[in-house]
Amino acid sequence: EDATYTQAKAGALAAAEVGYTSHSELLDEPKKERAFAVATPDGPVVVHLGGMDTEEHTAMLPAFELAKKTLKPRR
Incomplete structure (x- = not known):
């Protein structure tokens, strides 16, 4: 469906991020x-962050952003 790709950081690592809209069959x-x-x-x-619907997705965004911000490679 409609997707937006961006370059991002996940912790100190370079990352690729995508946001898109899918169709919930349920x-x-x-x-x-x-x-x-x-x-x-x-x-x-x-x-990946999905959710049952956009409302649930939006409510979980802070956890997704925290995971992205605090990601650390294993040593």
Whole structure:
């Protein structure tokens, strides 16, 4: 569906982020989703935020942003 890609930071790591709208078959309505991805020595990591609907997605955004801000590679 409609997607917006941006370059971002996840902790100290370079990240790619996408925000998009998908269709909830359960509720038969559009809903927002978001994800970010980083490359690590052990392989790529993707963190996705969905939710039952856009309202739930919006309520969980602070946790998603905290995960992105505090991400640290394993040593």
